[in-house]
Amino acid sequence: MEQAPQTHPGGLGGEKPATSDIQQLCDMVKADVEMKIGKNDEFVAVTYRSQVVAGTMFFIKVYIGDGKFVHVKIFRNLQQQPFLEGLQENKTENDPIEYF
Template sequence: MMCGAPSAAQPATAETQNIADQVRSQLEEKENKKFPVFKAVSFRSQVVAGTNYSIKVHVGDDEFVRLRVFRSLPHENKPLTLSDYQTNKAKHDELSYF
């Protein structure tokens, strides 16, 4: 992968699920609701001065959300940040950068 270029969409991994789990409370606070399910389905990553992750998450029924999460460089020792998100997505919606 080239620095700055987003990766192709790929199935979520245990690491992807862990990243999603770490920002779940940030999303639930912003949306003022608890999600009954929170299962990462697919993701893309982009190396910048850290890493941006775009993650599609199943949140129950036929509803999906897209998360954009930023992981800073290790030496900065900062928590993961939910940079942006989109709700009311469907399973077939493409995981594009937003």
């Protein structure tokens, strides 16, 4: 998995293009997201921001098809295990990723 960007602890880093590691992280929580919003044909990480805590919090913009996006909040603990921590629906491609 990708290392967290170099930011000060607790600070939310800038928005970056999603990498294959970020997509893999999304894939690990996809079933949890689908339980909340329903199954989607697509689930593609677009951009992300991260926050260093006791582990790393990832805020990821995900394309779910039909011009729709969600923002997914994933916590990866120090043992590298990901957990879905939050979800924002009804987002657009232009909505910035903000802390939630």
